[in-house]
Amino acid sequence: MLGFAVDNAVTDDGLQPARLTVDLLRPVALEPVQVQTSVRRSGRRLHLLDATMVQHGVEVGRASALYLRRGDQPPGDRWTTPVTMPPLPPDPPDLDDEVKTLVWTYGKDGKTPSRGLGAWAYDGPKHMWVRDLIPLVDGVTLTPFTRAAMAGDMASSLTHFGADGLPFINADYTLALSRLRRSEYLGLAALTHHSDDGVATGTAVLVDTDGPIGTATATALANPGFAPSRSIG
Structure with missing residues (x-):
């Protein structure tokens, strides 16, 4: 829900959601919640937002999201750990x-x-x-x-x-x-x-x-x- 909230707060299609960190502060019941977002920084190449989730007047979760401006991909290959997924x-x-x-x-x-x-x-x-x-x-x-x-x-x-x-x-x-x-x-x-x-x-x-x-x-x-x-x- 926090990811949904920050994504709906960004309207610039040229920005790539690059990082989302969610802190799970308390258990959340299957009941209504309130989610609010705020902009920490809005620049030409990056957009930083915070979001909070409140239930029954208590903060139960929070998130920080970073959006980065898409651009030209540098040439060349870079090594990464190979990953093989099952079909x-x-x-x-x-x-x-x-x-x-x-x-x-x-x-x-x-x-x-x-x-x-x-x-x-x-x-x-x-x-x-x-x-x-x-x-x-x-x-x-x-x-x-x-x-x-x-x-x-x-x-x-x-x-x-x-x-x-x-x-x-x-x-x-x-x-x-x-x-x-x-x-x-x-x-x-x-x-x-x-x-x-x-x-x-x-x-x-x-x-x-x-x-x-x-x-x-x-x-x-x-x-x-825990089971x-x-x-x-």
Whole structure:
């Protein structure tokens, strides 16, 4: 919702949403919220915004977003970590009308899609493909950036899941994008997980069907007794 708010506050199509950082201050109930945005700086080449989310008079989340001016791409190639995603599976024919987001997860063999988080219950590479099926706000079409912001929030579960399940709960996440998605599906590939004394950080690559478009990083705390459902949809 914070990503949706900042994206609707920027009307210059020449600006690329390059970074979104969301701080998850308190749990949010499935009840009405108020979201406000403010401009921190509006320059020729960058636009910086803040957003806050309030529920029942209490601030429950906040975000900072950076938009950068698109321009000519410098020549030459630059090295990056190679990322190989599993192929997209076909949409299930028996998809329930109540499913809001279609999520495919991949675990040990890297090829077999699953509709649950159990595929990630091992110590090894993890991937996912995700497609949002309904608007975040009734009557408002999801923008490419809002879709990316929603997918970025999944980086914590992807990178912090292990053989013992998901013992960490995220306190924030940061999405960094070099471009917007060109396909309905967005994918994430886990890159790193580092943790010590109950504090964790994880990074995932964000891709569309044409290739990588950015990264998502989440910091998290060990949360004894935290046992989220392994089913999706």
